[in-house]
Amino acid sequence: MFPKALDYESLNENVKKAQYAVRGELYLRASELQKEGKKIIFTNVGNPHALGQKPLTFPRQVVALCQAPFLLDDPNVGLLFPADAIARAKHYLTLNTGGLGAYSDSRGIPGIRKEVAEFIEKRDGYPSDPELIFLTDGASKGVMQILNIIIRGEGDGVLVPVPQYPLYSAAISLFGGSLVPYFLEETANWGLDINNLRHSVAEARSKGITVRAMVIINPGNPTGQCLSVANLREILKFCYQENLALLGDEVYQQNIYQDERPFISAKKVLMDMGPPISKELHLVSFHTVSKGYWGECGQRGGYFEMTNIPPKTVDEIYKVASISLSPNVPAQIFMGMMVNPPKPGDISYDHFVRESKGIIESLRRRARIMTDGFNSCRNVVCNFTEGAMYSFPQIRLPPRAIEAAKRAGKVPDVLYCLKLLEATGISTVPGSGFGQKEGVFHLRTTILPAEEDMPGIMASFKKFNDEFMEQYEDYRGYSRM
Amino acid sequence: MFPKALDYESLNENVKKAQYAVRGELYLRASELQKEGKKIIFTNVGNPHALGQKPLTFPRQVVALCQAPFLLDDPNVGLLFPADAIARAKHYLTLNTGGLGAYSDSRGIPGIRKEVAEFIEKRDGYPSDPELIFLTDGASKGVMQILNIIIRGEGDGVLVPVPQYPLYSAAISLFGGSLVPYFLEETANWGLDINNLRHSVAEARSKGITVRAMVIINPGNPTGQCLSVANLREILKFCYQENLALLGDEVYQQNIYQDERPFISAKKVLMDMGPPISKELHLVSFHTVSKGYWGECGQRGGYFEMTNIPPKTVDEIYKVASISLSPNVPAQIFMGMMVNPPKPGDISYDHFVRESKGIIESLRRRARIMTDGFNSCRNVVCNFTEGAMYSFPQIRLPPRAIEAAKRAGKVPDVLYCLKLLEATGISTVPGSGFGQKEGVFHLRTTILPAEEDMPGIMASFKKFNDEFMEQYEDYRGYSRM
Numbered sequence: 001m002f003p004k005a006l007d008y009e010s011l012n013e014n015v016k017k018a019q020y021a022v023r024g025e026l027y028l029r030a031s032e033l034q035k036e037g038k039k040i041i042f043t044n045v046g047n048p049h050a051l052g053q054k055p056l057t058f059p060r061q062v063v064a065l066c067q068a069p070f071l072l073d074d075p076n077v078g079l080l081f082p083a084d085a086i087a088r089a090k091h092y093l094t095l096n097t098g099g100l101g102a103y104s105d106s107r108g109i110p111g112i113r114k115e116v117a118e119f120i121e122k123r124d125g126y127p128s129d130p131e132l133i134f135l136t137d138g139a140s141k142g143v144m145q146i147l148n149i150i151i152r153g154e155g156d157g158v159l160v161p162v163p164q165y166p167l168y169s170a171a172i173s174l175f176g177g178s179l180v181p182y183f184l185e186e187t188a189n190w191g192l193d194i195n196n197l198r199h200s201v202a203e204a205r206s207k208g209i210t211v212r213a214m215v216i217i218n219p220g221n222p223t224g225q226c227l228s229v230a231n232l233r234e235i236l237k238f239c240y241q242e243n244l245a246l247l248g249d250e251v252y253q254q255n256i257y258q259d260e261r262p263f264i265s266a267k268k269v270l271m272d273m274g275p276p277i278s279k280e281l282h283l284v285s286f287h288t289v290s291k292g293y294w295g296e297c298g299q300r301g302g303y304f305e306m307t308n309i310p311p312k313t314v315d316e317i318y319k320v321a322s323i324s325l326s327p328n329v330p331a332q333i334f335m336g337m338m339v340n341p342p343k344p345g346d347i348s349y350d351h352f353v354r355e356s357k358g359i360i361e362s363l364r365r366r367a368r369i370m371t372d373g374f375n376s377c378r379n380v381v382c383n384f385t386e387g388a389m390y391s392f393p394q395i396r397l398p399p400r401a402i403e404a405a406k407r408a409g410k411v412p413d414v415l416y417c418l419k420l421l422e423a424t425g426i427s428t429v430p431g432s433g434f435g436q437k438e439g440v441f442h443l444r445t446t447i448l449p450a451e452e453d454m455p456g457i458m459a460s461f462k463k464f465n466d467e468f469m470e471q472y473e474d475y476r477g478y479s480r481m
Numbered sequence: 482m483f484p485k486a487l488d489y490e491s492l493n494e495n496v497k498k499a500q501y502a503v504r505g506e507l508y509l510r511a512s513e514l515q516k517e518g519k520k521i522i523f524t525n526v527g528n529p530h531a532l533g534q535k536p537l538t539f540p541r542q543v544v545a546l547c548q549a550p551f552l553l554d555d556p557n558v559g560l561l562f563p564a565d566a567i568a569r570a571k572h573y574l575t576l577n578t579g580g581l582g583a584y585s586d587s588r589g590i591p592g593i594r595k596e597v598a599e600f601i602e603k604r605d606g607y608p609s610d611p612e613l614i615f616l617t618d619g620a621s622k623g624v625m626q627i628l629n630i631i632i633r634g635e636g637d638g639v640l641v642p643v644p645q646y647p648l649y650s651a652a653i654s655l656f657g658g659s660l661v662p663y664f665l666e667e668t669a670n671w672g673l674d675i676n677n678l679r680h681s682v683a684e685a686r687s688k689g690i691t692v693r694a695m696v697i698i699n700p701g702n703p704t705g706q707c708l709s710v711a712n713l714r715e716i717l718k719f720c721y722q723e724n725l726a727l728l729g730d731e732v733y734q735q736n737i738y739q740d741e742r743p744f745i746s747a748k749k750v751l752m753d754m755g756p757p758i759s760k761e762l763h764l765v766s767f768h769t770v771s772k773g774y775w776g777e778c779g780q781r782g783g784y785f786e787m788t789n790i791p792p793k794t795v796d797e798i799y800k801v802a803s804i805s806l807s808p809n810v811p812a813q814i815f816m817g818m819m820v821n822p823p824k825p826g827d828i829s830y831d832h833f834v835r836e837s838k839g840i841i842e843s844l845r846r847r848a849r850i851m852t853d854g855f856n857s858c859r860n861v862v863c864n865f866t867e868g869a870m871y872s873f874p875q876i877r878l879p880p881r882a883i884e885a886a887k888r889a890g891k892v893p894d895v896l897y898c899l900k901l902l903e904a905t906g907i908s909t910v911p912g913s914g915f916g917q918k919e920g921v922f923h924l925r926t927t928i929l930p931a932e933e934d935m936p937g938i939m940a941s942f943k944k945f946n947d948e949f950m951e952q953y954e955d956y957r958g959y960s961r962m
Contacts, residue, residue, distance in 0.1 A: 002724055004724055004726060004763050005631045005693035005694050005724075005725065005726040005763060006630070006631065006726050006763045006765075006790050006791065006794050007791055007794065008791055008793035008794050008797070010633075010693075011630050011631070011633075011794060011797060012629065012630055012631065012632060012633045012656075013633065015629065015630050015797055015800075015801055016797060018800065018801065018804065019800075020800060020803050020804045022803075023587060023800075023803035023806075031586075045584065045806070047579065047583050047584045048579075048582075048583075049579035049580060049582035049583040050578050050579035050583035050584065051579070052579075053579075053582075055580070055581075055582045057551065060548050060549045060551075061549055063548045063549075064545040064546070064548040064549035064552070065545070067541050067544045067545040067548060067811075068541045068542055068544075068545035070538065070541075071545070071561055074560075074561055076557065076560040076561055077561065079555075079557040079560065079561075080552055080555055080557055080558065080560075080561060096779070097531050098528065098529075098530035098531035098532070098533075098534075098779070099530060099536070099779070100536075100777075100779050100780065101529075101530035101534075101536045101776060101777045101778060101779050101780065102528050102529075102530040102531035102778055102779045103526065103528045103531065103778045103779055104779060105512075106504060137618055137781065137805075137809065138805070138806065140804070140805050140806060141805060144804075144805075148493065148496065148655075149487070149492050149493050149496050150486045150487065150492070150493065151493060152491075152492075152493045152494065167804060170804045171804065174629070174801070174804070175493075212486035212491075213486050243483055243485055243486075244486065245485060245486040245487050282485050282486060282487045284487075295582060296581075296582045297582060297583055297584040297806070297807075298577070298579070298580070298581050298582050298583045298584055298585060298807065298809065298810035298811075299581065299582065299809060299810065299811065300618065300806075300807075300808070300809035300810075309487050310487065310488055310489055312489035313487050313488065313489050313492060316489070316492060316496055316497060319496075319499065319500075319501060319504075320496055320499065320655070322501050322503075322504035323499065323501050323621070323625075323648060323651045323652065323655070324618075324619070324621050324622060324625070325504075325526070325619065325621060325778070325781075326778075326779065326781075327781070328618060328779065328780060328781035328809045328811075328812060329779035329780070329781075330548075330779075330780065330809075330811050331809060
């Protein structure tokens with residue numbers, strides 16, 4: 001009998017090849033252990049509310065009113081909702097005929113795309129066109145739409161940082177393209193060396209690959225670095241010279257934990273460079289409501305802005321978006337509020353600022369506790385989390401651990417992370433899920449557990465690591481730094 | 482200079498080939514006219530709330546409370562929300578740690594998938610396994626996931642009804658597969674003749690295409706027919722004999738406007754047939770919160786249930802779902818309530834039943850007004866809308882109209898629909914967007930405009946059609962029936 005369409009052996013090979021470690025073997029094992037009653041600390045994915053972060057009050061009030069517009073006619077509504085939330089809900093309900101239950105335009109509600117454009121203009125000091133902004137069900141969906149339109153087959157390559165957020169490798173596999181890795185320099189605080197880029201492009205071309213686009217993640221995931229203006233200029237110039245589109249994953253732009261390198265968008269740096277590059281380089285920039293002090297992951301809201309993309313291509317992207325009808329409308333409203341939060345003088349302003357500052361300041365302290373905790377282990381070295389939501393320590397594994405992993409048929413850092421999980425309940429992602437240099441091992445953890453739990457988690461990690469080292473160390477040496 | 486990655490001429494050809502008429506030329510022109518101040522009746526897409534259908538109260542209350550869980554601690558909450566909505570909100574908040582702001586499991590919240598399984602068991606009288614139910618951002622996303630995993634290249638074919646909902650043609654293009662059309666019989670009330678199916682498969686095979694799956698839409702979109710049990714049995718048997726997976730698009734299962742042929746799921750008919758087919762045929766069935774008396778299109782909620790799909794394939798589908806992290810959580814909660822609505826004795830029960838019955842009964846009357854209106858035009862013939870949300874009349878166009886269209890470089894029914902739009906503001910979709918037999922022309926309109934507006938809309942259509950006929954008729958003959 002021939003295999004049927006949905007038998008494993010006859011499935012689309014591109015699907016089978018795709019890997020997504022953030023919800024891979026470690027996550028599945030953690031879910032099993034949780035079912036068995038073990039307490040699991042899920043730090044595998046940047047999911048702040050799942051670890052106790054409270055939602056911001058004002059946007060939740062507004063969306064609740066938009067979901068239940070009949071409350072706006074209730075004389076008691078003022079007992080539960082402040083006047084500015086009521087006014088804002090009315091504003092959004094006028095922007096989409098039929099409210100939250102109606103499909104919007106496939107690009108998103110025009111009035112909200114206008115709010116996004118105003119936010120970008122204010123942020124960067126350059127004009128932004130709402131017609132070139134598409135709202136999406138989370139940034140991931142936008143990234144996938146753009147990669148889908150770029151990748152024509154395995155001869156098409158996309159430059160992706162290593163270590164990288166595996167959305168990129170997974171999506172490139174899914175669309176049948178070729179990932180062209182460029183290495184970030186761990187010893188230079190995960191900086192990007194243009195020579196590495198040149199080398200990667202040359203190597204890909206020697207294999208017959210047409211390199212078409214480059215991805216940057218700023219602030220970095222999993223690596224946490226913030227790109228400097230100088231570095232961004234180099235990258236933009238490189239893309240221009242090499243005829244590459246640049247995809248700027250900027251979803252962590254609110255998550256900054258140092259003052260030396262504030263977030264600067266690729267768009268702003270590009271515009272600062274002036275013509276011809278500012279008028280020619282193809283740039284798509286991504287943002288989300290899932291990160292920052294919002295952390296509204298479950299709502300699935302995002303946008304992308306296109307710069308210098310030809311109108312006929314914009315039409316094609318619109319067409320593809322229209323096949324899925326529209327991004328979900330409640331998350332579009334969250335996006336509207338993220339780019340246009342309460343202003344000084346608004347009833348909810350002080351409370352909103354208190355809540356959002358509280359979250360970012362606590363994350364900053366947590367980033368510090370975590371980095372210090374990792375660096376206090378003699379076989380662990382960890383760059384400070386300048387931005388984003390992750391810590392990505394390098395773990396020096398003794399040769400005997402590496403041999404044990406080999407015998408178990410596992411990548412060494414997978415073995416380490418599995419043992420960490422079993423011993424402590426801390427669910428991380430092995431560095432191999434993000435890519436790393438040969439013979440070097442990492443893990444990724446979020447900095448999201450509650451601040452008061454952080455010292456306990458790091459103590460528990462240190463205890464596990466000490467025991468692991470005791471078990472496997474034999475003084476013959478280590479994996480290299 | 483080489484074209485850049487996002488220049489039109491260098492885009493992925495599969496993307497360029499995809500067509501999605503529901504939001505195509507007609508919709509874009511309607512949007513322009515609306516911007517210019519013309520009143521447009523958007524009947525191009527099944528978007529009930531946009532045309533004034535009110536959301537059901539109970540589910541909106543529950544989701545509003547889930548969005549603003551702090552209201553649950555407010556002593557005044559009982560002034561705005563009934564006790565059963567409060568209880569239900571608490572129930573859903575316990576099902577996803579972190580509430581609506583947290584990513585859920587990529588397959589959807591386990592507790593809600595359990596509610597879906599219970600609904601299916603009750604509906605069909607056969608067991609349903611929550612582990613084989615995935616929640617999705619609308620049914621479209623689920624259809625695309627499944628087609629993506631089935632289609633390996635242009636040698637893979639999928640049987641799709643003609644006329645069809647263009648999601649299928651668009652997705653098959655996007656994934657680089659081949660659409661294998663099978664014609665529905667308009668004169669047999671859009672019934673499905675198995676001989677047409679055999680013919681289509683044979684023809685595709687003669688071209689070297691491996692036919693892997695078949696799509697049925699029941700109730701039909703755009704055609705509105707409800708499949709009989711006998712017809713479903715034939716289809717299932719055919720798929721079994723020909724080694725095809727069956728994709729059952731059953732999103733209109735609540736939208737039934739006659740009593741002779743109630744909705745019956747493909748799963749139930751399959752189970753009734755017993756082994757071996759009931760244990761072997763690959764079936765995936767799709768449902769949504771966007772249709773029925775819910776019409777919550779903007780929330781983007783759906784599910785699919787897999788029957789007889791091998792576990793390793795389910796794992797692959799899970800992996801692909803995980804790349805997008807999770808379906809949006811608010812819509813998952815809508816799905817939970819759709820499959821588990823208020824019960825007799827609940828405070829909100831009577832009101833819920835009144836609202837939902839009111840919507841379906843009005844749609845039934847509107848289906849009748851519309852069919853009768855179309856059939857009152859001498860050159861229009863229209864099957865009754867047995868189910869779903871659409872009317873799909875055949876328009877006999879005079880030769881001079883066809884010639885005029887040719888001169889304008891347009892498909893004749895596109896010309897007709899554009900003129901209808903300009904004259905009346907009624908925004909429809911030409912039959913050519915769904916596929917139709919050569920030389921026959923249709924349009925699709927939803928039956929969703931408010932009931933009180935319906936007679937006016939049909940009068941306005943009739944007036945336009947009479948004038949159109951007067952302009953183009955010369956008694957030389959018509960396009961064939």
